[in-house]
Amino acid sequence: MTDATLPIIHLDVFLASPDSQDALNECKKAADALITFGALLLHDSRVSEEDNSAFLDLIEDYFAQPEETLKRDERPELSYQIGVTLENTEKPKCAVDEPCLKVIARLDPAERPLDISAHSPDPKCRFFWKMSERPPYETNYPGLNAPNVVPESEFLRERWTQIMEKWGTSMKTAVGNLSEMASVGLGLPRETFQDAGRYGPHLLAPTASDLEKYGEKDTILAGFHTDLNFLTIHGRSRYPGLNIWARNTGKRIPVKFPPTGRCLLVQAGKQLEHLSGGLVKAGYHEVVVNDATLQAIERRKLENPNRPLIRISSTFFWHLSSDYDLAPIPALQERARSLRADTINLGKTDLEEDTVYEPMKVGQQVINELRHIALMA
Numbered sequence: 001m002t003d004a005t006l007p008i009i010h011l012d013v014f015l016a017s018p019d020s021q022d023a024l025n026e027c028k029k030a031a032d033a034l035i036t037f038g039a040l041l042l043h044d045s046r047v048s049e050e051d052n053s054a055f056l057d058l059i060e061d062y063f064a065q066p067e068e069t070l071k072r073d074e075r076p077e078l079s080y081q082i083g084v085t086l087e088n089t090e091k092p093k094c095a096v097d098e099p100c101l102k103v104i105a106r107l108d109p110a111e112r113p114l115d116i117s118a119h120s121p122d123p124k125c126r127f128f129w130k131m132s133e134r135p136p137y138e139t140n141y142p143g144l145n146a147p148n149v150v151p152e153s154e155f156l157r158e159r160w161t162q163i164m165e166k167w168g169t170s171m172k173t174a175v176g177n178l179s180e181m182a183s184v185g186l187g188l189p190r191e192t193f194q195d196a197g198r199y200g201p202h203l204l205a206p207t208a209s210d211l212e213k214y215g216e217k218d219t220i221l222a223g224f225h226t227d228l229n230f231l232t233i234h235g236r237s238r239y240p241g242l243n244i245w246a247r248n249t250g251k252r253i254p255v256k257f258p259p260t261g262r263c264l265l266v267q268a269g270k271q272l273e274h275l276s277g278g279l280v281k282a283g284y285h286e287v288v289v290n291d292a293t294l295q296a297i298e299r300r301k302l303e304n305p306n307r308p309l310i311r312i313s314s315t316f317f318w319h320l321s322s323d324y325d326l327a328p329i330p331a332l333q334e335r336a337r338s339l340r341a342d343t344i345n346l347g348k349t350d351l352e353e354d355t356v357y358e359p360m361k362v363g364q365q366v367i368n369e370l371r372h373i374a375l376m377a
C-alpha cells in the first residue's frame with residue numbers, strides 16, 4: 001500500500017478573485033489532479049464541520065430504523081433513483097464486467113482491490129435525495145426527475161428536509177464551483193461544465209453500512225467500481241475505509257482527510273470521462289473494513305456508546321442534464337490522444353484499449369449504466 005496523498009485544491013483562492021494568476025494556477029492544479037488521479041481534495045471554508053455532523057447523525061438515526069419502516073421509502077418503479085435502496089440490491093459492476101476485470105488484472109498485485117469475484121451484491125444501504133432544478137423545457141427523461149421521499153417517523157420528519165437541504169447545498173455549491181475551476185484549468189470557458197449540468201438530476205446520496213453486521217476486517221462494503229455521473233463529492237466519514245485508484249499511476253490511495261476539516265473529496269465519474277474523450281478517467285474506488293476502520297469502531301464505541309454503529313458516507317452525485325448531448329469535446333479528446341501517444345512512446349505496453357465514446361443523450365448513458373448494476377430491468 002502506498003502513502004501517496006491527493007492534491008488539495010483551494011476553492012477560496014478561486015472565489016476571491018477568479019481571474020487572478022493565483023486562481024488560474026489553482027484551476028490548472030485542479031484539472032491536472034483530475035487527469036492524473038481522477039480525484040482531489042477540495043478545501044472550501046464555507047463548509048461547516050457542524051453541518052456534516054448533523055447530517056451524519058440524521059442518517060445514522062434513519063438507517064437504525066427497522067427494515068419494514070425503511071421499505072416504505074423504496075421506489076423500485078423509479079429504478080431506486082429517489083428514496084431508499086436497501087442492502088444487497090446493487091451489484092458492483094466490476095464483478096460482472098469484462099473491461100473492469102482487465103483493469104484489476106493490469107494492477108500490480110500489491111495495489112489490487114479486495115477480491116470481488118465472490119462478492120455480490122454490496123452490503124450497503126443508500127438514500128437518494130434529489131437536488132435538481134426543474135428544466136424549463138420538456139424533458140425526455142421524466143423518470144429521473146420525480147419528487148423526493150420524506151421519511152414518515154416524526155423524529156426524523158421534523159428535521160429531515162432542513163438538514164438534507166443544508167448539507168446537500170454545501171456539497172452542490174462546492175462541486176459546482178470546482179467544475180468551473182476544472183473548466184478553466186482544461187482551457188474551456190468557465191461556465192462549460194456548470195451549463196451542461198444546470199438541470200442535471202443531482203443527488204445527495206448517503207450510503208450506510210451496518211458495522212455490527214459487517215464490521216469484520218476485509219469486509220467489502222462497496223466493491224471496486226466507478227461512478228456513472230460527472231463528479232462525485234464526499235464529506236468526511238466517521239470511519240475510514242475508502243480506497244481510490246489513481247488511474248494514471250495504478251496506485252491504491254487510502255483516503256485521509258486533513259485534520260483541519262472543511263475538506264471534501266471529489267472524484268471524476270463516467271460522464272466527465274465521456275465528455276473529455278478519456279482525458280479524465282472515471283476514478284475507481286472501493287469501501288472496505290481495514291485496520292483504520294476497526295480503530296474508529298473501537299473509539300466510537302467508547303466515546304458514543306449509545307449511537308448506532310453505522311458507517312455513513314455523505315456522498316453527493318453531480319450529474320450533467322439528462323437531455324444534454326454527451327460527446328467528447330474535440331480539444332480535450334485531442335489532448336487525450338497525445339497523452340496516450342506519449343505513454344506508448346515511453347514504452348508502456350500494458351495500456352487499456354482505446355475506448356470509443358459514442359455520442360448519446362446523458363439520460364441514455366445513465367440508463368445504460370443502471371442496467372449494468374442491476375438497478376433497472
Ligand SMILES: [Fe+2]
Nearest residue numbers: 225226227285
Ligand atoms: Fe461510488
